[in-house]
Amino acid sequence: MIELPAHTRRVSGTRLLDLCAERGVTSLVDPFMGLPMHLNTLKRHGIAVHGGDLLEWFVRAGDGLVVNDFTILRDSEVAELVEVLPGRIYPTDRFRAWEGVFFSEEQCRYLGVWHANVHGLRSDGQTGLAVVGLWHVLCHWLLKARFPDDPVDVPPSELAWHYIRESERWVVDNGRRNTVRRGDFAATLGAVRADAVYLAPPGRGSAKRIDPRIWMWEAWWQGDPYLNVERLYRDTVFGSGINDDASYDRALGAVLAAADAAPYVILQVAPRDAARFERIVAAHRPRVEIVAPNADELYVIGAR
Amino acid sequence: MRVPLDAADPTDGVFALLSAVGDGFAGHRLGFGLRRAAVAARFARHRGGDEGALAANWIAGALAEIGNLDVLIPPDAGERIRLLAYADAPVHGARFVAALPGMPPGAADMIRWHREHEDGTGYPDRLRWDGIPADAAALGIVNAFLEAVEDPAEPREPNEALFTLFTGSGRRFRVELVRAFHAFVMSEPGFDEPLGPALPALDEDAVLDLLATRIDVRDGQTVGRSERLVATVVPLAEQLGLDGARAARLARLFALGRVAADLADHHFDPRAEARRAGEIAAAVPRYAPEAPLLAVAAERYEDAAHDRLAAVLALGVAVDTVVSAERAQRVTAGAGTQFDPDVARAYLASLGTTA
Numbered sequence: 292m293i294e295l296p297a298h299t300r301r302v303s304g305t306r307l308l309d310l311c312a313e314r315g316v317t318s319l320v321d322p323f324m325g326l327p328m329h330l331n332t333l334k335r336h337g338i339a340v341h342g343g344d345l346l347e348w349f350v351r352a353g354d355g356l357v358v359n360d361f362t363i364l365r366d367s368e369v370a371e372l373v374e375v376l377p378g379r380i381y382p383t384d385r386f387r388a389w390e391g392v393f394f395s396e397e398q399c400r401y402l403g404v405w406h407a408n409v410h411g412l413r414s415d416g417q418t419g420l421a422v423v424g425l426w427h428v429l430c431h432w433l434l435k436a437r438f439p440d441d442p443v444d445v446p447p448s449e450l451a452w453h454y455i456r457e458s459e460r461w462v463v464d465n466g467r468r469n470t471v472r473r474g475d476f477a478a479t480l481g482a483v484r485a486d487a488v489y490l491a492p493p494g495r496g497s498a499k500r501i502d503p504r505i506w507m508w509e510a511w512w513q514g515d516p517y518l519n520v521e522r523l524y525r526d527t528v529f530g531s532g533i534n535d536d537a538s539y540d541r542a543l544g545a546v547l548a549a550a551d552a553a554p555y556v557i558l559q560v561a562p563r564d565a566a567r568f569e570r571i572v573a574a575h576r577p578r579v580e581i582v583a584p585n586a587d588e589l590y591v592i593g594a595r
Numbered sequence: 596m597r598v599p600l601d602a603a604d605p606t607d608g609v610f611a612l613l614s615a616v617g618d619g620f621a622g623h624r625l626g627f628g629l630r631r632a633a634v635a636a637r638f639a640r641h642r643g644g645d646e647g648a649l650a651a652n653w654i655a656g657a658l659a660e661i662g663n664l665d666v667l668i669p670p671d672a673g674e675r676i677r678l679l680a681y682a683d684a685p686v687h688g689a690r691f692v693a694a695l696p697g698m699p700p701g702a703a704d705m706i707r708w709h710r711e712h713e714d715g716t717g718y719p720d721r722l723r724w725d726g727i728p729a730d731a732a733a734l735g736i737v738n739a740f741l742e743a744v745e746d747p748a749e750p751r752e753p754n755e756a757l758f759t760l761f762t763g764s765g766r767r768f769r770v771e772l773v774r775a776f777h778a779f780v781m782s783e784p785g786f787d788e789p790l791g792p793a794l795p796a797l798d799e800d801a802v803l804d805l806l807a808t809r810i811d812v813r814d815g816q817t818v819g820r821s822e823r824l825v826a827t828v829v830p831l832a833e834q835l836g837l838d839g840a841r842a843a844r845l846a847r848l849f850a851l852g853r854v855a856a857d858l859a860d861h862h863f864d865p866r867a868e869a870r871r872a873g874e875i876a877a878a879v880p881r882y883a884p885e886a887p888l889l890a891v892a893a894e895r896y897e898d899a900a901h902d903r904l905a906a907v908l909a910l911g912v913a914v915d916t917v918v919s920a921e922r923a924q925r926v927t928a929g930a931g932t933q934f935d936p937d938v939a940r941a942y943l944a945s946l947g948t949t950a
Contacts, residue, residue, distance in 0.1 A: 299726040305686045305707065305719045328721040335679065427714055430723075434765050441773070442765030457716045460678060585704050585728075 293393055293503050295437060300325075301588060302491055302559065304332025310582065310590060311338060311487065314555055318467075318485040322476035322546070323493060325349055325505075326423075330469075331356040331461055339467035343479030345523050346505070348422055348512040353471030355419020360464035362416030364455060372408045372421055373451040381407050388516040393507070398432055401447040406514055420462070424455030426508045433504060475527050480549045488550035491559040493529045495539045540571055547575040547593075558591040565589050606791045609802045610657055611879040616806065617660030617688075619871075622856030624745060625878035632656030633790040635737045639730065641779040647699055648730070650792045654698060655705035655734055662688025662706065663856075664809050682718035685710050695802070697795030701730060709734040712767045725769075732769050736760060736776050739767070741787075753780055800844075807850035814853065816863055820915055821850050827911040834941045837904050841885075845908050848885055849892060851875040865893035865912055895933045906935035910942055922946070 307329060311319060317338060324330060324342030326349055334340050334357060342353050364372070375381065385403040390396050405425050412418045428450050435442050445453075472479055480488065494500075501520060510518035524530045528542045550556050556576065560568045565581060568591045573579045576593030583589045605611065606629055614628035621627075635656030636649045644652065665687035668680050689707035692698055708722060708731035715723030717735075743756035751759070757777055764773040780786055807821035824846035832842035852868025854875060873890030876882040888905040892912055901909065913933065914922045923946050930939035 295724075297725045299724045301722055301726040301728075303707075303720045303722065305683075308686075309690075328715070332720055427716065430714060431765065434770070438765060438770045441761070441770045443762055454716070460675075461721075463679065585701060587728075 293433060293436070295433060295504065296500070296502055299502075300491060300559075302329045303588075304329035306584060306588070307489060307557070308333055308336050308338070310557060310592065314487070314592075314594075316486040316555060319487045319489055320479060320483050320485040320553070321489045321491075322479040323491060324353065324471070325491075327353045327357050327471065330471075331463075334465045334467075334469055335461070335463045337465050337467070339465070339485070340469050341479065341483040341485060342471045343474050343476065344471075345473065345475065345527065346509045346520065347473055348426070348508050350471050350473040351415070351419045351422045351512065352426075353419065354415040355417070355421075355423055355458065356461060357469050357471050359416030359419060359462055361462065362414055362420075363459045363462055364417055364420060368412075368417065369452055369455050372412070372455065373405070373448040375404050376408070379407075385514055386511070386516050389507075393436070393503075394432060398447065401451075402429075402511055405451065406511060416462075420459045421455055422508075422512065424458040425451055426504075427454035427457070429508055429511070430504050433507075476546050477549055480546075480552075485553055487555040487557055488553045489557045489559070490546060490550075492543055492546065493524075495529075495536075497529070536567075540567070543568075543571055544574065547572065551575065554595050556593045558593075560589055560591060562587060562589040565591065604791045605653070605657070605794045606789055607880045609797050609799050610654070610794065612875075612882060613661055613802070613806065614657040615875050615878045616664065616810075616851065616854050617658055617662075619851075619854035619875055620663035620666075620856060621660040623660070623742075625875060627741065627745060628657050628660060629789065630787050631659060631734075631737055631741050634741065634787050635734050636790050636792060637783060637786055638733055638737060638776060638779050641783065642729075642733070642775060644730075646792070648701075650794055651699040651702040651705065652730060652734065653790065653792045654692065654702040654794065655709065655730070656737065658688060658692055658702075659706055659709055659734060659738060660684070660688065661691050662686065664691070664806075664813075667813055686719050695797060697797075699794075701728070704728060705731045705734050707731070709738065711735065713769045714766045717767070727769075729769075729772065733772055733776070736768050736772055739763070740776065740780075803844060803847040807847040810850040810853050814863075817850075817853060821847050823915055824849060824908070824911045827914065828907050830945065831911070831938065831942055832904060832907050834945065835903065835907065835938065837907065842904060842907055845885055845888055845892075845904065846911065848872055848876055848882065848889055849908065849912065851889075865916075869893040869912075896929075896935050897932050901935055903935065903938070906938045910934050910938050914942070 319333060319338055320341040321330060322343045324344050327342050330340040330342050340357055342357060344350055381404050383400045383403045385406060386399045390399045409418060409421045412421060431442060431450060470483060472482060499521060506520040509520050510516055528545055547556060558568055558572060569579055569581060572591050572593040578594040580592045582592060611629060615625045618625050618627045632653045636653040639648045639652035662684040666680050666684050668677055685707050689703040692706055693703035708727055711717035711722045711727045715721050740756050740760055743751050743759045744753060757780060760768060760773050764770050811817045811820050825843045828842045828846050829839045833839040849872050852872035869892040870890050873886040876889055877886035888902050891899045891901060891905050892908045917925050923943060926934060926939050926942055930936045
């Protein structure tokens with residue numbers, strides 16, 4: 292059974308919205324966006340949002356929830372997505388490497404079917420919604436493996452239907468241009484200008500501790516169950532060269548330097564590290580403010 | 596058993612009134628919020644929470660739905676617009692509670708995230724897994740449990756309601772918390788008995804003023820009405836030798852008449868509003884004496900046995916719907932039939948007119 296780690300980072304779009312509203316911020320960029328639910332929330336409230344990430348499935352999710360203003364999936368399209376289509380030949384052994392280790396034979400077969408069906412969708416928006424919806428199914432299965440008696444049994448296609456429908460409920464238009472891109476922080480921050488840069492910087496060695504629910508979905512999207520996502524981070528600013536606090540701080544400094552054009556930079560950090568991150572931000576911004584709405588949520592906000 | 600109280604009993608005062616307002620906007624039975632508060636606080640204690648956690652959970656439980664106060668939905672809104680509008684209700688509620696002085700840490704955030712789902716499909720932030728604070732996730736479980744118990748279409752016994760939680764275990768609710776809640780309900784027979792933890796005292800007048808103002812702005816026809824009513828009824832009451840402060844409180848409590856889950860904003864029926872305001876006031880013992888006065892505040896003088904203060908409020912409510920230039924004429928015409936003649940005379944005298 293695979294371990295599902297605790298300490299999920301809480302990235303709250305509504306909290307960011309409060310911070311933005313207090314400072315008159317109307318556009319925001321997050322170069323390490325992850326699953327961009329927070330950007331979707333900000334978009335829903337009229338903020339122009341831009342995101343970037345190295346994992347492609349996060350970017351696909353952003354296509355569905357951040358860039359996409361109106362595209363949804365019709366019932367017939369969801370049905371064609373979640374079911375085995377008659378007459379189509381599927382590579383059903385694509386994820387056989389996970390069989391008996393993480394998933395059952397039926398689940399691995401569905402992962403192969405869905406991989407093929409999603410890659411056949413016509414638009415980026417639809418693809419993004421499907422990727423997010425189906426990811427919830429993967430998470431459900433992994434949780435079910437950990438607690439076999441608790442989550443109720445739901446047939447795979449029904450579960451997939453439910454979660455895809457759930458994902459598309461949040462498609463909204465904010466009348467602004469919103470973007471996502473696959474790339475490192477420099478590419479993202481170099482491509483867009485915004486009032487604020489939001490950073491929840493990855494922790495030291497985080498590529499080694501990445502949640503299986505995250506790396507597995509990148510592996511699924513790439514169609515390669517042996518994919519090692521650590522290599523995606525190896526040559527990046529927070530990659531394998533970060534062995535101590537000093538090199539980590541230098542890496543963060545490089546990101547803050549790249550964010551120099553934005554009037555505000557908002558860093559979400561662990562409260563125990565507040566003083567250290569305040570010092571780093573102070574080296575790049577003349578005004579630094581600490582906002583701690585509760586005991587385990589802290590923002591270091593630098594302003595020009 | 597009741598926990599000893601500090602300054603005032605929170606189950607009988609402004610907290611209870613705010614809770615009832617939340618119930619009203621959410622379409623729940625009046626008193627649902629206080630029951631949720633008691634269960635949430637006891638469940639927090641069951642999980643090892645201290646007195647501070649108990650107070651925070653009680654407040655979050657009592658005021659979980661107060662954010663609906665700021666949800667404004669056009670009358671012709673479709674399902675999608677309603678979904679997106681209600682998705683912000685917990686955030687409005689969190690902001691409301693955070694603005695009250697002296698609230699225990701964490702209460703506002705419990706309200707903000709109590710509608711999040713374990714699998715990341717909740718609202719407002721679609722947080723997931725342990726990114727949702729445990730107290731907020733626990734409040735979501737308590738809320739769902741009591742909604743199942745008090746479901747008007749299909750009321751359930753606690754055992755049956757627990758079963759409905761198990762169907763959402765791992766999806767809506769955290770598995771470990773569902774198990775803990777099951778153990779809590781099974782081990783504490785009085786799990787939903789009223790509970791009044793020690794809480795900071797609130798400035799009642801300030802909160803009533805804030806509440807009335809926020810209710811008024813929900814409808815273009817009632818913006819600023821409570822303050823206009825106060826300005827009308829306080830001098831009138833004092834002129835008649837009545838309690839001006841009580842008149843001001845009645846004027847603000849009259850806004851409660853607009854508290855309903857599905858009140859279309861074009862709907863304007865003063866009698867129904869007065870009855871609704873009376874209902875909500877009656878749900879809180881401290882405001883229960885005002886309930887009969889509120890309930891008749893839109894009745895005609897000749898149709899109801901009026902308390903003099905109620906007659907003052909009735910005249911205030913009636914003249915507020917008339918343009919200034921016509922008020923003297925309308926009150927003169929209604930004196931003795933629509934309005935108490937003494938109150939009408941005093942009002943006309945204040946305008947420099949005689950009946």
